Amino acid sequence: MFKIKQQWIAPEWEDALKQADLLNIEALTTREFDWFEEPNRRRGGWSGVTRIVLNPDAAPQDQQAVFLKIQQNHFYRAPNTFFTKQLTFEREFGVLRQLDTVTDSIPELVLFAKWRSGSDVGAILVTKALDGWYPLPDWIQGKKGLTPPDEITFQKALEAIAKGAREIHQAGWVHLCFSAKHLFVSPKGDGSFESCVIDMEKSRKHLSAKYRTRKDCSHFMRHTPGLTEAHKLIFLQAYFQTDTFSANQKRIIHKMRGGPSI
Numbered sequence: 711m712f713k714i715k716q717q718w719i720a721p722e723w724e725d726a727l728k729q730a731d732l733l734n735i736e737a738l739t740t741r742e743f744d745w746f747e748e749p750n751r752r753r754g755g756w757s758g759v760t761r762i763v764l765n766p767d768a769a770p771q772d773q774q775a776v777f778l779k780i781q782q783n784h785f786y787r788a789p790n791t792f793f794t795k796q797l798t799f800e801r802e803f804g805v806l807r808q809l810d811t812v813t814d815s816i817p818e819l820v821l822f823a824k825w826r827s828g829s830d831v832g833a834i835l836v837t838k839a840l841d842g843w844y845p846l847p848d849w850i851q852g853k854k855g856l857t858p859p860d861e862i863t864f865q866k867a868l869e870a871i872a873k874g875a876r877e878i879h880q881a882g883w884v885h886l887c888f889s890a891k892h893l894f895v896s897p898k899g900d901g902s903f904e905s906c907v908i909d910m911e912k913s914r915k916h917l918s919a920k921y922r923t924r925k926d927c928s929h930f931m932r933h934t935p936g937l938t939e940a941h942k943l944i945f946l947q948a949y950f951q952t953d954t955f956s957a958n959q960k961r962i963i964h965k966m967r968g969g970p971s972i
Contacts, residue, residue, distance in 0.1 A: 711827070712826075713826050718807075718819075718822045720818075723821065727820070727836075732762070732764070736825070738834060739827065743760040744760060745758050745759065758781070760778050761777055761778075775839035777817075778834065779799055779834065781799055781832060799911065800822075801913075802835055803819070803822040805910045809883060813877035813881070815870075815904070816874075816907060820836040820838055821836035822834065843906060844856060844895050846871075846890040850934070866903050868944050870903035870904055871893060872945050873905070874906070879922040879926065883916075884914065884916045885913050886913060887909065887912055890933060892908050893905060923949070924962055928968055928969065931966065931968040931969060939970045946969075
């Protein structure tokens, strides 16, 4: 027997979701999708991602698109939950809900549902598609038709990424995979940028502010293509909101793998 265990819908998206037939959760569990990413299958479960236009008959400029992530028996065990099994998208939903009031650098939540069918447990997580945003690695390297940024433009993007990381850390969270492949940036009208970090299912609370900073900033600097020493300094100055690092900040930076020499 199919049973919805939990459901959350962003009120401003409800009509569009209903018209796109995305509120029939049971039907979604057997629906064939054109996968944006091929499903990840492991340990008896699976997880996949697809992009869906809610109103495909509308003019291109009026279309609304979402990313739909769906999974079944795909669990994550975290030390802070005593390694109990939890659906990865259920974890991500919880993280996004808690961070929603402290930062704009996360995807906009649209829909979440968790269900049980016999011995199977599944979840669906829907967020607003990042249409018009630049995937950071592709943008830096000029891939997929994107023009690589000039130095001043890239510095402004680094400042936006640092701001998002700082806000997440100040709220007590660590992403644990804060790398270029999980980051998007978008130019604003005033020449500044905004950033968005995705795939937060591994994120967790951590009591140590130094650990949160060191872990994510180090990961970013080691896993972002083309970062120079100067870029790393700009990123860290924006993160710490200073032009001159304090002795304590220098100690933290010295412990960062891939960090700049200061």
